[in-house]
Amino acid sequence: MRSIGEMARDSGLSVSALRFYDRGGVLVPAWVDPVSGYRWYGTEQLEEARVLARLRRAGMPLADIRLVLAGWSGADTDLVRKLLQTHVRRLEAALSDARDEFSTLRALLERREKPMSMPSTTAVRLSLAAPELADALDAVRFAAGADPELPMLGGLLFDIEGGTLNVVATDRYRMAVARAATSGHAETRARVIVPSPLADAMRALLDGEESVQLAVQGGRVTLEAGDRQTAGQCLDHDFPDYRRLVQVPAGRRALVDVAAFQEAVETGPVRTSEGSGPGETAADLSLLIAAADGTLTIGEDGHDEQSQVAVNREFLLHALAAGARDRLILEIGAPAAPIAIRRPDDETTFSLLMPVRLEN
Template identity: 75%
Template sequence: MRSIGEMARDSGLSVSALRFYDRAGVLVPAWVDPVSAYRWYEPEQLEEARLLARLRRAGMPLADIRLLLAGWAGADTDLVRGLLQAHLRRLERGLAEARSEFSTLRALLDHRENPMTSLRTADVQLSVAAPALAAALDAVRFAAGTDPDLPMLGGILFDMEGEELHVVATDRYRMAVAQAAATGHDGPRVQAIVPLPLADAMRALLHGEEQVRLTVNGDRVSLESGDRQAAGQCLDHDFPDYRRLLHVPTGRRALVEVAAFREALETGPVRASEVREQDGASCDVSVLRLTDDGTVTLCEDGDEDQENVGVNREFLLDALGAGARGELILEVGDPTAPVAIRRPDDEWTFSMLMPVRLED
């Protein structure tokens, strides 16, 4: 007999996915301990589990998988082949429809005036306190993207408007925003995407208490601190309209003591998860439950409460570190809504993490 942990390891399905398929009647364990409720599987069920993992990676609906596994167990090859062929046809039709829609979207983009152009070509020069800019960069750097297919996310956005400078970074699965007061610019809004190596070079200049000068001139950006300078080309892309991404329904809030919460995350229960919506990489998932009275609980494996929210543990630890406060506000809403980490004294410095699905 194989334990559920062994079955998960050898099949490519997570423990939580195996529990889900048990409840769905798709892959039922051969025996469940009546005392501990622990699941055990026959050795021959490993083949079915591996087949199930492949079918789910191929996107086959659960109803078809249930029928296909029944045919597989009964050696009904005609049924199995028929279901596979039908699903392949659905995928091909879906791909053809998606290609058509994307072709239309590209045509619309080609004929649409880009409202971001003026934001990237205007010139601006402003003054910022070095500690404020350093804190802003530290608060967002962890969320910057590295995906070569999305080069516009491979930098930090400097968004300048009036006496406000916002810096923003996102890799799709997390986003961080921070603000620093600025002077010297009272013109229209100007944006520049600073490549990460250049942003890091700028951060290295920010060790004093003096004012530094940030200049955007066409496609170039520079930061001057005393007689030192970091300068280079802006990324020639348009950054997503991050302000539209901030409209998330308010969830339940808890004021957490950062050091204690970090320790709880680092030593507490996690689930190993297949994370298809986060670059297909597996990760350790911390499962959170936040009650109306402001209590945060790290849920044990097997706790399937519908209010639970799964979060990539590494991302959450990074966000706590970037928060740079002894206490932070953790905001948890619907299990499909982003988790927010906010500073109690600064409404414009925060990060948001996309949740991880807890069931396959």
């Protein structure tokens, strides 16, 4: 007999997935300990589990997976072959449709201007309080991307407008926005993407209380702090229009004690997301349950779907730390809506986390 942990290790399915497939009657353990509830699998079930893992990665619907496994265990090769061929045809048709849609979208893109193209600017020189700029960088740095396929997300957007500096970072799965007041060119509008290493070098200079000077000229940005300076070229890309991305519907708001909530997240139950697409890796998920009375807990399945949302636990902990407050507001909307993490005293600085769809 194999334990559920051994079965997970050898089959490619997570422990949580095996539990789900047991509850759904897809892959039922050979024996369940009546006292502990621990699941044990027969040696012959390993092959079925491996088949199940491959079908899941191929995106086959659960109803068809049931039939494939039934045919597999009964040596009904004709049924299995027909189901596999049907799914392949389904995937090919979906891929063809997707290519047509993306072809149309590319044509539409070529006919319209990019909403956040980086404007060429004359020289801009601004003064900022060092602590305020440091706080803005700390609040967003965790959300910067590192995917070489998306180089425009590999830095922090400095969006200067109307006497304020908005600092933005996103890696598609999370976004953070912070604001710092400036003095200098109040009417100037400039947008540049500061590479993450350069942003880190800027942060290292912000260890005092004095004002610092930020200069942008063409594609180069410079930060001066007293007699120290760091400078570099900005990324020559276009950044997504973050103003559209932060327009999320309001949800239930919960004021949390950050230290206590961090401990609850770190020690609470987790589920495992195996990654549903190319390049996506497994991640531990925390299930946030928002009650009508404003309380927020970390729990397990079994609640109303509209009051619970799953989120990458590591991303959540990063966002809580970046909030830099003893108390933060978490805003939980629909299961597919981003989770907003806001400061009670400053709602211009916040982060958004994309939820993770629960498959089981």
